[in-house]
Amino acid sequence: MNSWENKALNFINQTSRWDKEKHISSFLAFSISLVKNLLEADIALQLEFEDENTAKVKNASPHFLNEIVISPDPVRKLLHRHAFKTIYWTEVAAIPDHPLHELLRDLSSAVIIPINTEPHNSLLILGWTTQQVFETAFQDCIETIRLRLKEILTHTQQQLYFQGIAMRFAAILHCLPHAVIFINNDGFSGWVNQKAADILELSGPGEQLPAILSDAMTQLRNRAVNTDDIYNTAIELFASPENAISNWEWKLEGADPRTYRVSCLPVTSQRINGRLWIFEE
Incomplete structure (x- = not known):
C-alpha cells in the first residue's frame, strides 16, 4: 500500500x-x-x-x-x-x-x-x-x-x-399551557415540556427516563382525592381496544388543590411506540 x-x-x-x-x-x-x-x-x-x-x-x-x-x-x-x-x-x-x-x-x-x-x-x-x-x-x-x-x-x-x-418543536411544546408527557415503551426514553416538569416537580423539561416519569406521575396520582376512580379508570384504559382516554379527572388535594382533565393517547410509528399524556387544568 x-x-x-x-x-x-x-x-x-x-x-x-x-x-x-x-x-x-x-x-x-x-x-x-x-x-x-x-x-x-x-x-x-x-x-x-x-x-x-x-x-x-x-x-x-x-x-x-x-x-x-x-x-x-x-x-x-x-x-x-x-x-x-x-x-x-x-x-x-x-x-x-x-x-x-x-x-x-x-x-x-x-x-x-x-x-x-x-x-x-x-x-x-x-x-x-x-x-x-x-x-x-x-x-x-x-x-x-x-x-x-x-x-x-x-x-x-x-x-x-x-x-x-x-428545537422548533420543543420550543412550541414548552410554550403550551398544557402539561405534555411522552413515555416510550422502550424503557429508555421519555420527554416532558416545561408545564409537565412543573406539575411533576422535576428538575427541568426535556429528556427524562421513563422510570423517573412513571414515579413522578405515581406521586402526583397519590395526591388525588379520587385515587380509586383514577385506578379503576386506568384498568379500563389499558384493557380497552382503543387504548386511549380523554376527559379523565384527577382531583388533587393539598396546599394547592387543582383538578386536571387528563388525556392518554397511544403514539405508534415505525420507530416509536409509547404513550402521550396531556394534563389540562
Missing part, C-alpha cells in the same frame, strides 16, 4: 471516529483541516454557493480567508467546463483569468474538488506554495477523500436540519 492510499484510509478512519464521538457542528471544519494536514497543503477551505450572487469562504485554514465573498457565476462556468470533476492545476499562474484568482494568487498549485450537496453546492479548495506533481496515486487519494467529504457534508446538513426541527 503506497503512502497516498494510507492517507486516504487515515482520512476515512479519523472522520469516522469524529462522526461517532464529537459534535456534528464541528465535523466539517475538522475534516477540512485534516485534509490540509494529510496532503501537506498550505491552504484548505470550503467555498459554498449561498445563492445566485454569493459564494463565501468557510472553514478556511488559515482563518483569515474566512468570509471572503466572490462571484459564483464564473466559478460555476469553470465547473461546467470540467464536467464537475476534480480540477488539478499544477501551475496556477499559467491559467489566465481563472475565477479563483483572489484565493489562489499566492499559490503555485491547486486542486478544486466539487462536492454536490443540497441545499447548497460546495467546493473544497487545496493550495500549495510550491509546485506539485499530481500523480495517479495522488488523484486516487483525492477521489476517495472527495466521496467521503460528500458523505460528511450530506450528513452534517441532515443532522443540522433535524436538530433545527427538534
